[in-house]
Each structure stands twice: as C-alpha cells, then as structure tokens.
Amino acid sequence: MNLFFRMFSICFMLIVLVDDGLGIFENECKESKCGSHGPAVRFPFRIKGRQPDHCGYPEDGFHLSCSERKETVLELPNSVKLSINKIDYFSQVISASDPQGCFPKQLPKINLSVSSFRFHYQFDYWENNCTIFHCLQRTQWSSATLISCQSSPNSYVYSNPSNSGGDVNKIYNCTKMYEIINFPFLLCDLDIRVVRLSWSFPRCNSCEAHYKYCRLKPNSTQPAIECYGKLQKKGALNKFVATGIALALLLLAVSVTALFYVYGFNKKEKEYQSKIEKFLDDYKTFKPSRYSYTDIKRITNQFKEELGQGAYGTVYKGKLSEEIMVAVKVLNNSKGNGEEFVNEVGIIGKIHHVNVVRLIGFCADGFRRALLYEYLPNESLAKFISSADAKNHFLGWKRLQDIALGVAKGIEYLHQGCNQRILHFDINPHNILLDHNFNPKISDFGQAKLCSRDQSAVSLTTARGTIGYIAPEVFSRNFGNVSCKSDVYSFGMLVLEMVGGRKNVDAKQGNEDQIYYPEWIYNLLEGGEDLRFEIDAEEDAKIAKKLAIVGLWCIQWNPVDRPSMKTAVQMLEGEGDNLSIPANPFSSSNHTRMNSRVSRRQLHHQLEAISETE
Structure with a gap:
C-alpha cells in the first residue's frame, strides 16, 4: 500500500506541474500545426494567418503558410515553395520536399544567397556546377544521373557534374537545357526527393538544449532572443490531455509493478523473452539490403578507391556511413550468365558465421550487378x-x-x-x-x-x-x-x-x-x-x-x-x-x-x- 500511495503522489505532482506549465501556451504564440501529421511550428517560425508577426523571427523565410492539403509550406526567394516534412529545432535543420514531387524542377530558381537558409549535408559536401541535359534515348555515361520525375518513355532528362569531362552533346546526341551554379555535389549526382536546409540565426538551440522555449525579447530595439518557460516535447497540451497522461502514467506504474513481481517469480518466461529478442536481432542480419546503382556510385565515391580485381569483377572501397566501411564488388557484365551473382546472394545471404564474410547488400539494377560485403582491412591471406x-x-x-x-x-x-x-x-x-x-x-x-x-x-x-x-x-x-x-x-x-x-x-x-x-x-x-x-x-x-x-x-x-x-x-x-x-x-x-x-x-x-x- 505504501508503494501505491507513493506512486499516486508522484502522479498528482505531475498533474500539477503539467497544469502549471500550460500557462505558457495560453497566449497567441502557442505552438501550432498545419495538419495532424505536420511538423510542430514555433519560434523562430510562425504560421501566417494564425499567429501575429512577433511570434516569428522578422526575416523572410520564417513566416510559413498552410496549403489546401494542410501541408506546411516554406517560401524561398524567386517564389520557390517547398513542403516542410520535419523541423529539427536543436540542430536548426529543415527537411523539405517539392509539393509536386519533383525537386529538380525547382533547382534553376533557387537562390539561397539572399535567403536565411543554406543547404545542409553532413557528408561529402562541396560545391559544384551541374548541367541538365535532355536526351532522346537512355545514355550509358557513368557520371550522368537520370532525373526520373522529369523523364518520360521517349524523353530523358539527366544531370551531370559540369567538371566530369567529355562532351555529352557529341557522345549521346543530347541537348543542354540549363546549368546549375554552385550547388552541393550530391544534388547534381542524385535524383533527389528531400533536401535539408539549415539556418544560423536566430540561435535558439541553446534554449532547446535546456528544454526551454525561445522568443524575441520584448521592447528590444534590435531583434534579440531569450529563453523562457518549459518546453513540452509533445506540443501544446490542454488540462484534459495532461490529466489523461497522468492517469496513464499511474496505470503504467501499477502495471510495471505487477509485471515486476510476475517476472520475479517466473524466470523461465524472462529467459524465453530474451531468446525471442535475440532471434529477431539475429534474423535481421540474414537479410541483405538492396541498393540501386546510383547508391553504389555514392557509396564508392564514384568508384574512387580500387581494392583489387578478380575474374568476375572489380572490388572498390565504400562507405555507408562515417563508421561503416564496405567492400563493393562490381561484377563484369561480360562474364557468365549471372550464375555467380545468384549464388552469392542466394547462398551467403542466408548464412552467418564468424569465419564467413558477411554480405551486407547487393545491387541488381538492370544489367548492373554488385555485391556489398563487410570491409576487412587486412585484405586476403x-x-x-x-x-x-x-x-x-x-x-x-x-x-x-x-x-x-x-x-x-x-x-x-x-x-x-x-x-x-x-x-x-x-x-x-x-x-x-x-x-x-x-x-x-x-x-x-x-x-x-x-x-x-x-x-x-x-x-x-x-x-x-x-x-x-x-x-x-x-x-x-x-x-x-x-x-x-x-x-x-x-x-x-x-x-x-x-x-x-x-x-x-x-x-x-x-x-x-x-x-x-x-x-x-x-x-x-x-x-x-x-x-x-x-x-x-x-x-x-x-x-x-x-x-x-x-x-x-x-x-x-x-x-x-x-x-x-x-x-x-x-x-x-x-x-x-x-x-x-x-x-x-x-x-x-x-x-x-x-x-x-x-x-x-x-x-x-x-x-x-x-x-x-x-
């Protein structure tokens, strides 16, 4: 009984604290959303038509709008409109996409030099010029990337780094449409769907780190910010929702207590559950992932570092992330009828042993085939x-x-x-x-x-x-x-x-x-x-x-x-x-x-x- 009353007291205090924090939101700048699945909008952003101007930072780009489909819309210079999928207030990064599903169409109009935002990439970021071509047939040029959303069965649009060398007009009888200047290399190389933008000012991430809200300082002659209140991760809550959460926590506490005693007297059940979790974790390693040829080029950094050659292909060093290195074997198209590729995926993809190399993934993109293995730094015996x-x-x-x-x-x-x-x-x-x-x-x-x-x-x-x-x-x-x-x-x-x-x-x-x-x-x-x-x-x-x-x-x-x-x-x-x-x-x-x-x-x-x- 003492344990029950302690838990009840804790939950009652939670109700009081949540209720007290609700006063933060009982004003005109409370957190809002365009739709139930959209990102939470708060300072430095505001939603036009719902919140006054002082609820957002006084620069273009921080004043968002809601579309008829209840999408959160960001407007950049030159009337470029993007749908916001996610806002990371701590990292100050936005994930956005084209409302029509074809971001490359927006590229010629984007000019971030007069905007509050910049392109944000963690890996392989450098600026480059890329050229957009229109072709009447598919090309086989390795550095060119098909832009599928702008292509049709008899009309193909490709992007290609401008410094890649060669004259694609003469080689493939293609027509240059336009050139994109000083854009991240990855945007030229990939048929990209989502773009990440970051902002430097205002710097509200220090408030986010302390779970506080950010706002403009009142009565300040220059735009300055301050931290205030207590940040509620789940957005604006009312008293009824807070009470429901507290009751749910109480029920959860009672359930956890009951389960604690049940599992304490049932050790076999706990061991069985552990075996199930281990099986599920091991099972995931038996299923190699499938990658496109565009992924293979990105992973190998355009096949930059060759590890060796064999009878059936060439092996390159690749990188899935900063921590995970891979060896990518690109199979020769002229060797065999694909039996070696089927054997590798069909046999090694099903087995897992400390003395058998692990197959991480494979590529079967048209006539292009490749295998991704764990990278072993000491090479072969x-x-x-x-x-x-x-x-x-x-x-x-x-x-x-x-x-x-x-x-x-x-x-x-x-x-x-x-x-x-x-x-x-x-x-x-x-x-x-x-x-x-x-x-x-x-x-x-x-x-x-x-x-x-x-x-x-x-x-x-x-x-x-x-x-x-x-x-x-x-x-x-x-x-x-x-x-x-x-x-x-x-x-x-x-x-x-x-x-x-x-x-x-x-x-x-x-x-x-x-x-x-x-x-x-x-x-x-x-x-x-x-x-x-x-x-x-x-x-x-x-x-x-x-x-x-x-x-x-x-x-x-x-x-x-x-x-x-x-x-x-x-x-x-x-x-x-x-x-x-x-x-x-x-x-x-x-x-x-x-x-x-x-x-x-x-x-x-x-x-x-x-x-x-x-």
Whole structure:
C-alpha cells in the first residue's frame, strides 16, 4: 500500500506541474500545426494567418503558410515553395520536399544567397556546377544521373557534374537545357526527393538544449532572443490531455509493478523473452539490403578507391556511413550468365558465421550487378603467405595456426551447420579475407553449390575452382566422386602453402622434373628433417609440423582417405604430438596417379553420386 500511495503522489505532482506549465501556451504564440501529421511550428517560425508577426523571427523565410492539403509550406526567394516534412529545432535543420514531387524542377530558381537558409549535408559536401541535359534515348555515361520525375518513355532528362569531362552533346546526341551554379555535389549526382536546409540565426538551440522555449525579447530595439518557460516535447497540451497522461502514467506504474513481481517469480518466461529478442536481432542480419546503382556510385565515391580485381569483377572501397566501411564488388557484365551473382546472394545471404564474410547488400539494377560485403582491412591471406622468408609479411606460427583453425571451422559450418550442405569449390588464399584482428573469413561463393545434408556427393558438368587447389576428382571421376571432401583437399593445399609460404603452382616454371611441392614437404617429414621455414622456437616447430601433417592428410588422392572438416578441426585444436604422418600418396615419376588401398569400385560404392540442388 505504501508503494501505491507513493506512486499516486508522484502522479498528482505531475498533474500539477503539467497544469502549471500550460500557462505558457495560453497566449497567441502557442505552438501550432498545419495538419495532424505536420511538423510542430514555433519560434523562430510562425504560421501566417494564425499567429501575429512577433511570434516569428522578422526575416523572410520564417513566416510559413498552410496549403489546401494542410501541408506546411516554406517560401524561398524567386517564389520557390517547398513542403516542410520535419523541423529539427536543436540542430536548426529543415527537411523539405517539392509539393509536386519533383525537386529538380525547382533547382534553376533557387537562390539561397539572399535567403536565411543554406543547404545542409553532413557528408561529402562541396560545391559544384551541374548541367541538365535532355536526351532522346537512355545514355550509358557513368557520371550522368537520370532525373526520373522529369523523364518520360521517349524523353530523358539527366544531370551531370559540369567538371566530369567529355562532351555529352557529341557522345549521346543530347541537348543542354540549363546549368546549375554552385550547388552541393550530391544534388547534381542524385535524383533527389528531400533536401535539408539549415539556418544560423536566430540561435535558439541553446534554449532547446535546456528544454526551454525561445522568443524575441520584448521592447528590444534590435531583434534579440531569450529563453523562457518549459518546453513540452509533445506540443501544446490542454488540462484534459495532461490529466489523461497522468492517469496513464499511474496505470503504467501499477502495471510495471505487477509485471515486476510476475517476472520475479517466473524466470523461465524472462529467459524465453530474451531468446525471442535475440532471434529477431539475429534474423535481421540474414537479410541483405538492396541498393540501386546510383547508391553504389555514392557509396564508392564514384568508384574512387580500387581494392583489387578478380575474374568476375572489380572490388572498390565504400562507405555507408562515417563508421561503416564496405567492400563493393562490381561484377563484369561480360562474364557468365549471372550464375555467380545468384549464388552469392542466394547462398551467403542466408548464412552467418564468424569465419564467413558477411554480405551486407547487393545491387541488381538492370544489367548492373554488385555485391556489398563487410570491409576487412587486412585484405586476403595471399598477401601474407607469398614468401615465408619475407619477415615484414610473416604472421608468426601461432597466428597462422589460428587462421588455419578459423578457416577449418568456417568450412565445417558450410558442410554441417546449414540447412543444406554448401560446397565452396574455391578455397584458396585469395578467398580468405582477414579482419583487423587477423580473424579469417571465407569469401567468394560464386562457384559454390548446394546439396542435401544426408547426401555425400554432387555431380558437376564442368570443373570449377582455382588451379593448384582443385581436388583430382573434380578433373577426373577416376579418382572418385565429387563431394565435400573436394573442399577438404583445397583446404589441405591452402594449409601446406601456409606452411611453406610458396605457391602450389608456379606458371613461370617450365621444368617438368621439378619436385611436386606437397611431396617435398612429405619427404622432409618422413626423413625426420625440420621444416626449415622461419622457425625460431621449439613451439613454432611443433605448430609447423602439425599444420604440415594436417595438410597432407587433407590432400590424399582418395577422397575416402581424407578426414572430414570436423576431424580436421579436432586435429588442429589438439597438441599434434599424436598425429601420424599419412601414407605416401605421391610418386615422383607421376604424382597424379592415385595410390590407394581402396579400389575404384569400392570408392564409387562409398560415395553415391547425386545431382546438385539448384
């Protein structure tokens, strides 16, 4: 009962305080709106016809009006009228749009040099000239942006930065309509719908910061402002609304108290609610966002910084915000029939693992396709294992072991942790990306395939992967059927390259008698010799030997002899002292000959071939 009376007393005091504050609004300058969903209008603005002149700041632009559709209208010089969507009094920023839904039509008439307002942008703000063109057909010029609201099926209007170079008239047979001088670059680049304007004077944000109203000082010879009263965030309230709010607060307090006791005695219910919230939060990460090609140009700053090139596209550095960086892969239009793009979005967009790169979004804008990934600053593993004796790139054996373990866990997740088994088919150092802590993430699912978890093999029409990491059965079925063990082989070759720090296939070497690189490592281990690569301590020697043994187990010619990725993870997590060197699968005269105790008939029986899941 004491708790109840305390809450009742608090709510009664709230009623008194709110009631006392209402006196602020019982005057001719109280806060007002044009419509129920419009922005609240108060000083330095006023609504003409509803409030006297002294309710607003005595300059053009601060005297607003209401349209027939109950929109709040701001009038700028040259009879430019904009609909106000939002007024941020603390930041002193207005969000406005064209009443007819086509802001670019207003651009030629806007002259803010004689106005109280300026364009306001937080990012990438610089002034530029842009030219408006009229074309009889769609252009393919990358810097030109279609203004859709001014275009029709047989008439196209484009905006283009004037300093972008080239003569669009000659190239695309377009006609110049007019030029816009000294406007924010973003307004020239985007088919913009909403514009943000800011004002510097009067400065009422200090009043807003203290939750007070702002007004002109009475009887002042010069326009000066002062703070007064108590700002009510919800606008003008009357006594009945205030009483209703107080009663609602009382009811809420009683409800919260009851719920507190209920949840105190029902811990399982609280845990269940926590699981639901976590699921909803995780679920959002499984749905990549879709972006337009205009968004891609903005995010990459007109493709300014290139990170690298691959067989299917070019990767650029991009920025979603000041805090969020992305890697944007723009796919080549001439490569393939879009299967790689469908695979990336369809497969990686559904999975989430600490060792699999996250797909943030994608672009499918006509023939233009792009993929947005999380940005990983340390680039690919290939950068750090090209040479074992390059000390400035060598990561150290402990970190190499952690990277190998992370990659193994990522592949194990693809094989066993998803609703359908995912075969990657292109595990190689270039597709292993490293974050700022050198944690590995598997990328590039363009050649991946899905199959049922209860099946063990998949049929392919053509070989896929990167030379030097492709399992022998992918080239020839004489070695067995293609299965998840094909990824195990690629992982083994990756680990052996991490151990030796050299390429598995050197295209520049023309000597056919050159010893096969994995066989060279096997011979060192079999002969009891040390792996002579950048080893300074006994612990490093143990790690190098363990990695070499795991790699050799994974590249056995017979797929049945290779461990599963789960077993490979266990081998890497162990001490390595009990690992035995596998049987020699190599022959110096012909290292592509399968050396196995299991016959091809037995192998075919153990790996039943199935068709891939489309």
